[in-house]
Amino acid sequence: MLKITLIEAARAGAAEIQRFFQKEFKISNKTGVNNPVTEADHASEKAILGVIKSRFPEHYVLSEEAGEIIQDSNYKWIIDPIDGTINFAHGIPINCVSIGIEKDGQAIMGAVYNPHMNEFFFAEKGAGATLNDQPIKVSRESSVVNSCLVTGFPYTYINMPNGPLEVFDRFIRKGVPVRRLGAAAIDLCWVACGRFDGFYEHKLEAWDSAAGYLIVEEAGGRVTDFDGNKYSPYQHRILATNGRIHDEMLDVINKRKEL
Secondary structure, rough: OOHHHHHHHHHHHHHHHHHOOOOOOEEEOOOOOEEEEHHHHHHHHHHHHHHHHHHHHOOEEEEEOEEEEOOOEEEEEEEEEEEEEHHHHHHOOOOHHHHHHEEEEEEEEEEEEEOOOOOOEEOOOOEEEOOOOOEEEOOOOOOOHOOOEEOOOOOOOOOOOOHHHHHHHHHOOOOOOOOOOOOHHHHHHHHHHHHHOOEEEOOOOOHHHHHHHHHHEEEEEEOOOOOEEEEEOOOOOOOEOOOOHHHHHHHOOOOOOOO
């Protein structure tokens, strides 16, 4: 029932994304620069929560727009109703629903659905990862200089020492292609299915990565913080790779090695 509910919730949110996409809708701005929330974000979240609450009203929820719905439960749903809101608001079809589920503080399931490309990524702890029900695996690239990477830039403290611009500069000056899609959940899923060899970012929130990082791990990849420690979606920095380039990327990010 948990898996069925997760899939139905993701599809319900995605239906709202499609209903509003490239149409007129209300946009407001949250705290900070370029931090919009749209009418579609709220509609997607409402649809997702409606599915979850109809089956598991006692479960804890953390959602980007609604915040925390605290319950005395060992299950927690972590929801981003639209990851890639700026893309969505500009009619760019790289955005998605992202929902992760934790039990006793450990990730057990994740779903990321981009309805524009009809790509539904899913993972269950210990059971592998899939794209549209077909198994996926990370790439086999073993050298960072031959890799295709993806990243994102926060809108705050971008010029911090050893921050996003400095790390980006280290890679691109050596000719490493580094893309920026604008939706971290999709970045992670595209690492999981081998389109990218690695993804790093300096400032993510739990709802950005709670589903995607499990999908990477279940596809055979490795996910840590910038110190190489076990990843938690409740800290900001993330490195997700195919595993083969992970240590080399950590060395470059932390200025221990030049490419």
